[in-house]
Amino acid sequence: MLNARALKIFLMSTALLLVVVCLSFARTDHKEYRDAAPEDCRDCHSGSGVMENHGAFFMNEHRLLAEKASGNCADCHAQSFCLDCHNGGGLAPDLRKSLSRRGEYMPRTHRSDFISIHPLKAADNPRNCYRCHESSFCSDCHNRQTQRNRAGMSFKRFDAQSNHIPVFDSPGVLNSGWVAFHSGEAKRNLQSCQACHPQKGDCTNFLCHPNLRGR
Amino acid sequence: MTKLDKAGKINVYGYGRVIKQTSTSFEDRPELADDTFGRLYYFYLDYKDVVKDHLDAKAGRTYISSAAVSGTIDGLHLNVRNLGPVGVTLFGGRNVLFDNKSETGTGGDAIAGASVYLDTIKSTHIEASYGRKYTDSDLARENVGLDFSTTPLDIVNIYGKLQYDTVSDRVGEFLLGAKAAPLKSLLVRGEYFQSRPTFDKFSFYNFFNVNNYKEFSFAAEYQLTREYRVSGRYAREDFGGDSTANVYDVGLLARPIKDLTLNASYEKRDGFAGQLSGVRFNGTYRVAKAAISAGVDYDDFRRELSREGNARKYWAGVDYELNKMFSAVVRVEDNTNFAFNHSYQGFAAVNISY
Numbered sequence A: 001m002l003n004a005r006a007l008k009i010f011l012m013s014t015a016l017l018l019v020v021v022c023l024s025f026a027r028t029d030h031k032e033y034r035d036a037a038p039e040d041c042r043d044c045h046s047g048s049g050v051m052e053n054h055g056a057f058f059m060n061e062h063r064l065l066a067e068k069a070s071g072n073c074a075d076c077h078a079q080s081f082c083l084d085c086h087n088g089g090g091l092a093p094d095l096r097k098s099l100s101r102r103g104e105y106m107p108r109t110h111r112s113d114f115i116s117i118h119p120l121k122a123a124d125n126p127r128n129c130y131r132c133h134e135s136s137f138c139s140d141c142h143n144r145q146t147q148r149n150r151a152g153m154s155f156k157r158f159d160a161q162s163n164h165i166p167v168f169d170s171p172g173v174l175n176s177g178w179v180a181f182h183s184g185e186a187k188r189n190l191q192s193c194q195a196c197h198p199q200k201g202d203c204t205n206f207l208c209h210p211n212l213r214g215r
Numbered sequence B: 001m002t003k004l005d006k007a008g009k010i011n012v013y014g015y016g017r018v019i020k021q022t023s024t025s026f027e028d029r030p031e032l033a034d035d036t037f038g039r040l041y042y043f044y045l046d047y048k049d050v051v052k053d054h055l056d057a058k059a060g061r062t063y064i065s066s067a068a069v070s071g072t073i074d075g076l077h078l079n080v081r082n083l084g085p086v087g088v089t090l091f092g093g094r095n096v097l098f099d100n101k102s103e104t105g106t107g108g109d110a111i112a113g114a115s116v117y118l119d120t121i122k123s124t125h126i127e128a129s130y131g132r133k134y135t136d137s138d139l140a141r142e143n144v145g146l147d148f149s150t151t152p153l154d155i156v157n158i159y160g161k162l163q164y165d166t167v168s169d170r171v172g173e174f175l176l177g178a179k180a181a182p183l184k185s186l187l188v189r190g191e192y193f194q195s196r197p198t199f200d201k202f203s204f205y206n207f208f209n210v211n212n213y214k215e216f217s218f219a220a221e222y223q224l225t226r227e228y229r230v231s232g233r234y235a236r237e238d239f240g241g242d243s244t245a246n247v248y249d250v251g252l253l254a255r256p257i258k259d260l261t262l263n264a265s266y267e268k269r270d271g272f273a274g275q276l277s278g279v280r281f282n283g284t285y286r287v288a289k290a291a292i293s294a295g296v297d298y299d300d301f302r303r304e305l306s307r308e309g310n311a312r313k314y315w316a317g318v319d320y321e322l323n324k325m326f327s328a329v330v331r332v333e334d335n336t337n338f339a340f341n342h343s344y345q346g347f348a349a350v351n352i353s354y
Helices: A002-019 A038-045 A058-067 A079-086 A114-124 A135-147 A176-188 A190-196 B030-034
Strands: A168-170 B010-020 B036-051 B055-065 B070-083 B086-095 B110-118 B124-135 B138-153 B156-165 B170-183 B186-195 B213-223 B228-238 B244-254 B260-271 B274-287 B290-303 B308-321 B326-336 B343-352
Touching (some): A058 B138, A079 B010, A079 B036, A114 A190, A114 B308, A135 A190, A176 A190, B070 B110, B086 B124
Antiparallel strands (some): B010 B036, B124 B138, B170 B186, B186 B213, B213 B228, B244 B260
């Protein structure tokens, strides 16, 4: 059923493309501009119908351009330019970038002392982390730290006495305040739960959600 | 290896690293010290115009990217161009997953997909894509992606993206934005973005109904003169309920004299998850064959209900071009932060280009 739905959406999208009447347009090869200064792009692009890019916020913008099947990133950049940030590496020297402890380049979005700051940046748009990291990247580290009971890995507190481990008013009866806290946190950023609990079995109180499927 | 044929249509590109860690400080992770690690980032045959003006092919380990799915594959990527008004891409292969410095993916991890795109209308690109990810031979993800970009007026560009997760049966990601150049030296951009966490098919997280993350942002950059550019961005982040955050960025790029480039930026974030105020200064000066760079980062942060403090990072480096084939890079850094009074790091590299 899922496949049928996906196929339907795909075919409808394709049909949409085909009904559009087209004019001839050739992509411009940019290889000869590879060494041009970005501010020189304006000379051609201003009023050309193709907005210039590589500006101050290109870090935010580049994804849509890179996803285009007919994009021209490769006119100037090798794949290493992408992978240096997305998968580590370090082929192109960018001296502004620090190295991770594993010797990989870290994108400049990873500000100084990123271990301390990363919960803030991960909250901004939780998907940002997953564009480069597998979910195991989070859970592997969080699990190690939790097992060592490190002070810096203390959980968010629900109140002064308890942390996010379930609070029971009486045997089998959960504290309503804890329930509200728990569901609120999960709704806001469910992916952060996955950082420590990648598997269903990691949660010791799954009696609360008996009908949940999956692993 | 490039230009394997006379016309230069067939090339082979590769990039990999082998690392031997010499430090013995691994915090209870001896596995990091015991082995030599390696990663092959990409290694593929790139064949342009397999069928003249109609087919490009990449075979081997290569990075693929589409609105529906992206990743590194050991496989094949075909770009069939000029099928009337549209083009088609097809891709598939083993999904290459990296962990630490090695690969963790198995033969059952795979990516497959296709896209149909139209960019024969001047200044308009429309693309529909479909992608699947398999984990241990189980279908883990199935996405449909749509993206478009059009410039109906010379000074206005409208763009958007939608990613639909058929496993979770929900829109995982939606983006709609507009960019305008009301003046030759001024660019402004407004965006609305929303996402909902989606998970692999076998994950129990799939079955929770969770809030959308929403973000409205506005950005502008102005080229004061050829030597100076200023920029600013504001984003309002909405995490559901009463949880919101405001993010501000301002920046200055300056080239006051020939061969000197200076950057300064300030970021402030306040709201859900905590506060952050950070400034960055860095500059690069070219002297003959050397590019000398240095910078300072300062961040002050307050994480919600946990750690707080500040971090200072000072770094400097030189990139020296010995000749067309050889260049050398040296970089040193000192980081004073929550965990360390001084955390030093440095590297030296010789690059060979041929």
